[in-house]
Amino acid sequence: MKIPPPKRHTSQIGFTRDAQASQILNAYIAQAAQGEDTNTFGVYVALVVGQVTKKFGRKAAVDNASFTVAKPAMIGIIGRSGAGKSTFLRMMNRLTDASSGRILFKGRDILQLDGSARRAWQSDCTMIFQQFNLVPRMDVCSNVLHGLLNKRSTLSTLFNTYPTEDIHRAVDILDRLGIADQAAKRTEALSGGQQQRVAIARALMQDAEIILADEPIASLDPMNAQIVMDAPRRIHEKDGRMVIANLHTLDTARRYCDRVIGMRDGRIVFDGTPEQLTTGVARDIYGAKADFSEEATSTEIGAIARYKAAEQLIREAEAEAG
Ligand SMILES: Nc1ncnc2c1ncn2[C@@H]1O[C@H](COP(=O)(O)OP(=O)(O)OP(=O)(O)O)[C@@H](O)[C@H]1O
Numbered sequence: 001m002k003i004p005p006p007k008r009h010t011s012q013i014g015f016t017r018d019a020q021a022s023q024i025l026n027a028y029i030a031q032a033a034q035g036e037d038t039n040t041f042g043v044y045v046a047l048v049v050g051q052v053t054k055k056f057g058r059k060a061a062v063d064n065a066s067f068t069v070a071k072p073a074m075i076g077i078i079g080r081s082g083a084g085k086s087t088f089l090r091m092m093n094r095l096t097d098a099s100s101g102r103i104l105f106k107g108r109d110i111l112q113l114d115g116s117a118r119r120a121w122q123s124d125c126t127m128i129f130q131q132f133n134l135v136p137r138m139d140v141c142s143n144v145l146h147g148l149l150n151k152r153s154t155l156s157t158l159f160n161t162y163p164t165e166d167i168h169r170a171v172d173i174l175d176r177l178g179i180a181d182q183a184a185k186r187t188e189a190l191s192g193g194q195q196q197r198v199a200i201a202r203a204l205m206q207d208a209e210i211i212l213a214d215e216p217i218a219s220l221d222p223m224n225a226q227i228v229m230d231a232p233r234r235i236h237e238k239d240g241r242m243v244i245a246n247l248h249t250l251d252t253a254r255r256y257c258d259r260v261i262g263m264r265d266g267r268i269v270f271d272g273t274p275e276q277l278t279t280g281v282a283r284d285i286y287g288a289k290a291d292f293s294e295e296a297t298s299t300e301i302g303a304i305a306r307y308k309a310a311e312q313l314i315r316e317a318e319a320e321a322g
Pocket residue numbers: 056060061079080081082083084085086087088
């Protein structure tokens with residue numbers, strides 16, 4: 001069946017949001033099933049998530065999730081505990097197999113990849129966890145260089161030998177995250193916030209096309225949370241990488257993301273811009289009562305930004321006063 005191209009295909013930030021979205025999505029999935037590219041309508045669609053389901057026993061942790069992303073964006077996934085956010089990211093990264101559905105990225109059929117193709121995907125689609133997953137007794141720089149694990153020979157990894165240019169790049173990335181001075185330290189000697197920055201540095205070292213982050217700031221203080229969220233945002237803006245982050249807090253989703261997906265009981269119940277994520281919508285996503293308070297899902301990143309702006313104003317006033 002030939003499906004006519006829709007009149008309004010993508011929004012400015014690159015995702016389908018109109019009434020024809022599911023028709024478009026189904027068309028992409030049908031084309032992909034025939035082994036065709038996702039360039040169906042002459043518009044390249046980077047990511048297609050089509051009717052993806054993951055069941056644990058009889059319970060669907062992710063239930064028929066579908067969306068498309070036309071061009072790299074920073075996407076936040078929100079929802080209460082158990083909504084299916086981590087399971088979704090784990091399927092994207094192929095840490096968990098899906099029960100059904102398709103995920104296509106730039107024409108690659110992600111859920112079908114095996115062996116070395118699957119490992120190659122895992123290095124193209126890096127995952128940042130809340131629990132860092134670093135080697136505690138190893139120095140910070142070596143942990144960052146481990147981001148190259150899938151791209152290097154076993155021998156050079158075994159003997160921990162890296163070309164000077166890779167070491168310079170690792171230190172540059174650490175510098176951008178404000179911890180270059182910790183490069184030679186054992187990782188276990190760093191604070192939780194610093195360790196999360198090392199984990200981000202390792203992911204950036206991988207130079208992946210997609211960065212997945214599973215509640216990267218859940219256990220961090222506001223200052224570290226801001227640094228950790230700023231890094232992928234900058235990578236997205238500067239290098240055009242796609243970022244998908246599970247986030248506990250609404251203010252972080254609104255502040256950093258171009259697009260927010262809300263999950264409830266495994267289903268996608270909201271897909272829109274931060275502006276569309278009103279308190280009422282959030283209440284529905286979280287399945288909360290009328291007395292739902294956003295404070296309960298808030299970090300103080302906004303407060304830090306206001307504090308910094310106030311500091312800047314004071315500095316400017318002092319400079320003017322001579
Ligand atoms: N390995 C597993 N075996 C059985 N059930 C699982 C497994 N992993 C997740 N689940 C269940 O799937 C559902 C979704 O879990 P998931 O961890 O994806 O939610 P989440 O939104 O990421 O929650 P949180 O914010 O607490 O991390 C939950 O009911 C969970 O108990």
